Amino acid sequence: MTRVTLLLLVVATLAGVALFTVTTSRHVNAQEPMPIFVKTIPPGYRDWKVVSVAHEAGELNDIRAILGNDIAINAYREGRLPFPEGAIVGRIAWSFVPSEENNKTFGREQSFVAGSPTDAYLQFMVKDSKKYAATGGWGYSSFDKNGKPTDDAGMKSCFPCHQKIKERDFVFTRYAP
Amino acid sequence: MTRVTLLLLVVATLAGVALFTVTTSRHVNAQEPMPIFVKTIPPGYRDWKVVSVAHEAGELNDIRAILGNDIAINAYREGRLPFPEGAIVGRIAWSFVPSEENNKTFGREQSFVAGSPTDAYLQFMVKDSKKYAATGGWGYSSFDKNGKPTDDAGMKSCFPCHQKIKERDFVFTRYAP
Numbered sequence: 001m002t003r004v005t006l007l008l009l010v011v012a013t014l015a016g017v018a019l020f021t022v023t024t025s026r027h028v029n030a031q032e033p034m035p036i037f038v039k040t041i042p043p044g045y046r047d048w049k050v051v052s053v054a055h056e057a058g059e060l061n062d063i064r065a066i067l068g069n070d071i072a073i074n075a076y077r078e079g080r081l082p083f084p085e086g087a088i089v090g091r092i093a094w095s096f097v098p099s100e101e102n103n104k105t106f107g108r109e110q111s112f113v114a115g116s117p118t119d120a121y122l123q124f125m126v127k128d129s130k131k132y133a134a135t136g137g138w139g140y141s142s143f144d145k146n147g148k149p150t151d152d153a154g155m156k157s158c159f160p161c162h163q164k165i166k167e168r169d170f171v172f173t174r175y176a177p
Numbered sequence: 178m179t180r181v182t183l184l185l186l187v188v189a190t191l192a193g194v195a196l197f198t199v200t201t202s203r204h205v206n207a208q209e210p211m212p213i214f215v216k217t218i219p220p221g222y223r224d225w226k227v228v229s230v231a232h233e234a235g236e237l238n239d240i241r242a243i244l245g246n247d248i249a250i251n252a253y254r255e256g257r258l259p260f261p262e263g264a265i266v267g268r269i270a271w272s273f274v275p276s277e278e279n280n281k282t283f284g285r286e287q288s289f290v291a292g293s294p295t296d297a298y299l300q301f302m303v304k305d306s307k308k309y310a311a312t313g314g315w316g317y318s319s320f321d322k323n324g325k326p327t328d329d330a331g332m333k334s335c336f337p338c339h340q341k342i343k344e345r346d347f348v349f350t351r352y353a354p
Contacts, residue, residue: 046226046354053230053242055273055289065230065242065353094353096232102349105341112232114353164282172279176271176291177223 033134037155038126038141042069045090045124049073052176055096055112062093062118066173071127076175082137083169087127091173093118117145125162125171135159136170210311214332215303215318219246222267222301226250229353232273232289239270239295243350248304253352259314260346264304268350270295294322302339302348312336313347 048067055063068076072087083089094114102111122143129137140158142150162170225244232240245253249264260266271291279288299320306314317335319327339347 048226049224050227050242050244050269052291053240053271054276054291055232055240056287057289058285058287060287063230063232063240065227067227092227092353094230099231101342105338105349108235110233110235110237112234113351114229114231117354161282165278172282174290176269177294 035135035156035159036132036139037149037152038124038139039149040141041122041143041147042088042090042124042126045069045088045122046092048090050176051076051089052173054173056093057096060093060118061096063096063112063114064091064093066091081169083127083171085127085129088124089171089173090122090124092122093120119144120150121145122147136163136166138162138170212312212333212336213309213316214326214329215301215316216326217318218299218320218324219265219267219301219303222246222265222299223269225267227353228253228266229350231350233270234273237270237295238273240273240289240291241268241270243268258346260304260348262304262306265301266348266350267299267301269299270297296321297327298322299324313340313343315339315347 045067048069051066051068051073053063053065067090069086069088069090071084072089075081075083075087095116095118096112097115098109099111099113102113103109120142122141124141126132126139126141127137128139132139136159140155140162142155142158144150162172165172222244225246228243228245228250230240230242244267246263246265246267248261249266252258252260252264272293272295273289274292275286276288276290279290280286297319299318301318303309303316303318304314305316309316313336317332317339319332319335321327336347339349342349345351
């Protein structure tokens with residue numbers, strides 16, 4: 001082995017060690033931690049108080065109730081931002097359908113109501129600043145009508161959109177008095 | 178006084194008595210009782226559970242949350258009809274407005290949210306079969322954003338429309354699970 005070849009081998013080995021160190025340290029030090037998605041539906045959510053209501057048109061084409069647990073509702077009513085630890089904001093989305101029975105009674109095409117559950121029937125944001133530090137202190141979850149969580153690939157679209165409204169502590173819905 | 182004059186006087190008196198009797202008996206027997214409209218807002222309604230949500234287009238152009246007190250919610254969940262005494266179904270109606278801040282974040286015109294309170298901001302149906310017998314056992318109320326009740330003339334349009342859905346115990350909104 002020539003001196004040149006030996007030198008190249010030493011350089012290549014050092015470079016490899018350096019690369020390995022950088023790669024692992026990124027995981028160990030959690031400089032860019034992976035998002036953690038929530039996989040359980042908060043118990044009793046259907047009894048929660050109303051934050052507001054909304055209609056998402058276009059591809060979603062749903063009508064929705066946005067609800068909050070007591071920690072979230074109290075924060076909303078007090079105008080507190082950021083939301084305190086333990087706050088959960090949820091939303092139920094039903095398909096947006098004309099009510100033929102109402103329209104017949106009213107005598108005009110006027111009434112749109114909650115139909116069947118949508119594919120992303122239930123969604124929640126759970127505030128835990130430490131556990132969900134990678135996604136602004138909120139853990140995200142989404143479930144279909146059977147309670148099946150959305151897969152992690154699908155969940156990766158949550159934070160990039162919520163991240164745009166950091167000044168509202170990442171929460172879209174405003175309280176409707 | 179001639180006999181003819183006396184006869185006319187007797188006839189007129191009898192007719193008067195008869196008219197008085199008919200008039201008073203209509204009220205006493207309550208054959209056509211007047212509707213009674215409720216003038217007070219049920220305390221704590223904003224904390225009630227969600228029955229469903231809806232959008233009324235056209236002149237109303239609102240988005241609404243339909244809520245129920247515990248008696249109403251329990252009856253809905255059990256599928257009980259008619260609703261039991263003490264049930265109250267309420268609805269809050271906000272103007273139906275596009276959310277510019279949401280649309281900007283989403284990058285598309287998609288989001289409609291609850292805006293300012295509508296003219297008929299709050300409405301309630303209170304079940305009391307005896308008190309509100311004239312209107313199917315439900316007392317109706319309506320309030321603007323300042324809590325001012327709608328005048329009785331305006332309230333007379335409630336029952337003629339609800340009367341058409343007697344088979345649903347006069348209640349339009351179905352429970353959205």
